[in-house]
Amino acid sequence: MSLIEVVGLSHSYGEREVLKSLNLGLSRGEVFALIGPTGAGKTTLLRIIDLLEIPSLGEMYFDGKCIPRSGKQRLEIRRRMAFVHQKPQVFNLSVYDNVAYGLRWRGERKNSIAERVDHILEMVGLEGYENRNARTLSGGEAQRVALARSLVLEPEVLLLDEPTANLDPVSTAKIEQLISYIAGQHKTTMIMATHDMSQGQQLAGRIGVLLDGKLVQTGSANDIFRLPKDEEVANFVGMENIIEGVIIANNEGVVTVNIVGNAIEAVSNYPVGKEVYACIRPEDITLALSRTRSSARNSFHAKVTQVASFGPLSRVEIDCRFRLVALVTKMSAEELNLQEGREVYATFKATGVHIIERKTS
Amino acid sequence: MTEIWHGLIKAVELIISLDPGIMEIAGRSLRISGTSCLLASLISLPLGSLIYFHQFRGKRAVINIIQTLFSVPTVVIGLFVFVLFSRAGPLGETGMLFTPAVMVVGQMILITPILLGLAISALSGVGKEVVDAATSLGASGFQLTLLILREARYAVLAAVIMGFGRAISEVGCAMMIGGNIRGFTRVMTTAIALETSKGELELSMALGIILLFLALIINIALNRLQQR
Numbered sequence: 069m070s071l072i073e074v075v076g077l078s079h080s081y082g083e084r085e086v087l088k089s090l091n092l093g094l095s096r097g098e099v100f101a102l103i104g105p106t107g108a109g110k111t112t113l114l115r116i117i118d119l120l121e122i123p124s125l126g127e128m129y130f131d132g133k134c135i136p137r138s139g140k141q142r143l144e145i146r147r148r149m150a151f152v153h154q155k156p157q158v159f160n161l162s163v164y165d166n167v168a169y170g171l172r173w174r175g176e177r178k179n180s181i182a183e184r185v186d187h188i189l190e191m192v193g194l195e196g197y198e199n200r201n202a203r204t205l206s207g208g209e210a211q212r213v214a215l216a217r218s219l220v221l222e223p224e225v226l227l228l229d230e231p232t233a234n235l236d237p238v239s240t241a242k243i244e245q246l247i248s249y250i251a252g253q254h255k256t257t258m259i260m261a262t263h264d265m266s267q268g269q270q271l272a273g274r275i276g277v278l279l280d281g282k283l284v285q286t287g288s289a290n291d292i293f294r295l296p297k298d299e300e301v302a303n304f305v306g307m308e309n310i311i312e313g314v315i316i317a318n319n320e321g322v323v324t325v326n327i328v329g330n331a332i333e334a335v336s337n338y339p340v341g342k343e344v345y346a347c348i349r350p351e352d353i354t355l356a357l358s359r360t361r362s363s364a365r366n367s368f369h370a371k372v373t374q375v376a377s378f379g380p381l382s383r384v385e386i387d388c389r390f391r392l393v394a395l396v397t398k399m400s401a402e403e404l405n406l407q408e409g410r411e412v413y414a415t416f417k418a419t420g421v422h423i424i425e426r427k428t429s
Numbered sequence: 430m431t432e433i434w435h436g437l438i439k440a441v442e443l444i445i446s447l448d449p450g451i452m453e454i455a456g457r458s459l460r461i462s463g464t465s466c467l468l469a470s471l472i473s474l475p476l477g478s479l480i481y482f483h484q485f486r487g488k489r490a491v492i493n494i495i496q497t498l499f500s501v502p503t504v505v506i507g508l509f510v511f512v513l514f515s516r517a518g519p520l521g522e523t524g525m526l527f528t529p530a531v532m533v534v535g536q537m538i539l540i541t542p543i544l545l546g547l548a549i550s551a552l553s554g555v556g557k558e559v560v561d562a563a564t565s566l567g568a569s570g571f572q573l574t575l576l577i578l579r580e581a582r583y584a585v586l587a588a589v590i591m592g593f594g595r596a597i598s599e600v601g602c603a604m605m606i607g608g609n610i611r612g613f614t615r616v617m618t619t620a621i622a623l624e625t626s627k628g629e630l631e632l633s634m635a636l637g638i639i640l641l642f643l644a645l646i647i648n649i650a651l652n653r654l655q656q657r
Binding site for chain 1: 556558559561562563564565566567568569572576579580
């Protein structure tokens with residue numbers, strides 16, 4: 069049974085519809101990443117789940133019980149959750165008081181509070197900071213106070229809204245470490261909103277893509293990144309090669325797609341005549357100087373049009389009558405002497421091509 | 430000119446020698462204004478929180494009225510309280526007119542709008558993010574109010590000090606409803622008005638210096654708080 073279940077949820081701010089009939093179920097202990105661009109409605113969804121806001125339409129269930137729209141029960145349920153907001157908003161009090169407040173509000177005893185606060189501060193690496201005013205801390209430290217403040221409550225559900233936005237790489241790594249530690253040790257159910265896809269991929273068991281208020285696709289990282297449901301998701305998850313084509317043959321689940329006179333083979337069930345997009349991840353394309361014999365079904369003669377390097381990788385744009393982007397290591401790029409005008413063969417497997425329907429509007 | 434100079438020296442002498450007459454008047458001023466400030470705070474801080482935390486029709490108008498009352502003339506309040514407590518007035522039977530108690534009432538009416546208005550703006554300064562953070566951490570409505578008051582403590586204290594400053598420096602209301610009775614309702618401001626008209630400049634100046642000194646202390650305290 070789901071710990072949290074959201075059914076037919078819609079929410080508007082005035083005229084603007086922020087969430088559009090959204091359904092989502094989370095089981096206990098699950099780590100769920102909510103990815104989507106800024107303004108997609110991630111924060112609003114988290115606020116509604118934390119019962120900070122009442123949705124315009126729809127119901128929410130917590131542990132099987134329907135949550136009322138008002139009344140004391142909301143506070144009781146909210147106390148089983150904790151929310152780390154995007155901007156670390158610490159109270160103008162000592163670090164100790166910041167972390168202790170949630171426990172005091174729950175009527176915990178002084179001794180047990182002191183013990184738990186000390187333990188958590190040690191865990192987030194802020195021991196010795198007890199008496200510092202939390203407002204004098206750096207952004208990364210403040211975010212750790214905010215995280216400690218939530219963790220000390222040992223919540224059943226932890227909501228994280230862009231927990232590492234605006235933080236430096238070192239602080240980001242620390243926070244990510246803590247999150248995965250807690251997910252592993254305490255089996256806390258987590259929902260994490262992020263626009264950093266690698267973070268979602270790294271920390272979450274399941275990912276949901278929120279685009280313009282709609283939960284367009286949920287699934288494993290592999291599903292989302294390799295098998296996006298439509299063009300919008302493909303675009304958002306950084307699928308660089310989205311090529312228009314038409315299916316001209318279907319041979320027991322292996323289709324041939326005509327792309328400006330080239331035939332690409334892919335695995336799909338769409339019928340002949342269907343207008344589709346062929347999606348190929350840049351890292352799935354191999355570049356070689358001669359046509360090599362291999363099991364890969366697709367191989368095209370192409371001309372390099374642009375090479376750009378970032379980090380250890382080179383992004384190579386090639387023209388094989390349609391445009392393709394390939395990602396190779398810098399070393400390979402140097403060995404093959406990849407530069408503008410160089411003629412190469414681009415190869416990719418039929419299973420590396422993901423076919424999605426092209427909606428004609 | 431020498432006369433003024435002479436008076437000033439005499440005034441300083443009176444203060445340094447802790448002249449009993451002066452001390453008695455200054456002490457009464459502090460007591461009356463302190464009491465009115467305390468009572469006004471006890472009313473204004475909860476009421477201010479109530480207004481801030483609740484959404485109701487005409488909230489904006491209420492805040493506008495409160496802010497308008499910041500600058501109500503003291504003599505108008507004097508008149509209002511006088512009518513209220515005069516023999517024929519609705520509270521005439523209490524016999525409180527021309528007593529320190531009625532002066533406290535007058536000053537409370539004078540500074541309550543200031544405390545209320547500044548308390549509301551102090552709370553508004555706390556920010557929605559803090560409210561959200563506290564609510565998420567499981568604060569009940571009452572616990573949230575206490576936390577926010579604590580967050581706004583410096584601004585709230587500044588409001589109280591402002592109120593006290595206004596109370597101790599006003600003269601119109603104290604004169605009209607206190608009556609400036611020697612040894613009973615005479616406070617620093619009313620004493621200055623009287624002694625000056627009698628030509629007793631050194632006494633007026635001594636009291637004036639004490640008032641200025643109090644204003645200075647209040648200012649320093651406010652500055653310190655605003656720097657937090």
